[in-house]
Amino acid sequence: NAGVTQTPKFQVLKTGQSMTLQCAQDMNHEYMSWYRQDPGMGLRLIHYSVGAGITDQGEVPNGYNVSRSTTEDFPLRLLSAAPSQTSVYFCASSYVTGNEQFFGPGTRLTVL
């Protein structure tokens, strides 16, 4: 099992550019989520999904889109990057909501 994988590991964008952060899991987990982690603020939920075809907003969804066409994949799209989106992004999955979450290695994003 590869667990939860994320690509890329690092990314630098210019303001206004768009990009997609990839996330995949091979554990057949129904629940997947995206977090951002900023110094002193802990992990904040951006979007989550309770199964293929179902997504919902978390605490800080503005500027981000998600889709869940398969159980395995849960990409996060930045529509028009802003410096405020500079952060470390983590994807996580669990069998169902409330169970232990398995986190990916993270993507460090810098927006200039």
Add this chain to the structure above:
Amino acid sequence: KNQVEQSPQSLIILEGKNCTLQCNYTVSPFSNLRWYKQDTGRGPVSLTIMTFSENTKSNGRYTATLDADTKQSSLHITASQLSDSASYICVVTRGAGANNLFFGTGTRLTVIP
């Protein structure tokens, strides 16, 4: 308001010493509480889970306690090692529902030789 507060924010200890990290929460209704360890540059990894009926649970040199009455949990690390240097995050699950996790901001532990 559902909140999770951790203390201290950071801690430096000598290798071989013990330490205790604190987590206070106001999340209700309570479902469970997890401690995660996050090494620098990596994602968090679960250390232990505490449910309402559990007071103490150990995982090697890590021992978690839970007092559901006072809504407090602690993580005790025994005989610290350099590899214990990491951030420790307390996460409380509220009842049922999909968006029901509440994260503390973590305690940054540094173990020095």
